[in-house]
Amino acid sequence: MTNTEIIQNNLIDKILMISNEEYLVALNNLISASPEGNQLVELTKEQELMLQMSENDIHFGKTISQNDLQIKTKKWLENKNH
Numbered sequence: 001m002t003n004t005e006i007i008q009n010n011l012i013d014k015i016l017m018i019s020n021e022e023y024l025v026a027l028n029n030l031i032s033a034s035p036e037g038n039q040l041v042e043l044t045k046e047q048e049l050m051l052q053m054s055e056n057d058i059h060f061g062k063t064i065s066q067n068d069l070q071i072k073t074k075k076w077l078e079n080k081n082h
């Protein structure tokens with residue numbers, strides 16, 4: 001995996017953790033204003049696999065609410081830091 005792909009994946013992970021709508025709108029506007037923000041991006045095989053896995057999870061009802069995810073993440077982070 002290239003350094004660029006690592007950075008992209010890290011950003012995706014961080015964006016998925018953001019629940020503040022105003023912050024997300026501002027971030028979306030920032031990315032959309034970028035000349036590169038409007039270009040099509042070719043996905044890596046790993047990214048395509050992750051998207052397919054997500055689609056399968058949705059299809060089979062293996063999802064949780066945003067609120068439940070935040071609670072689980074908070075507990076996980078608390079346990080990780082102890």
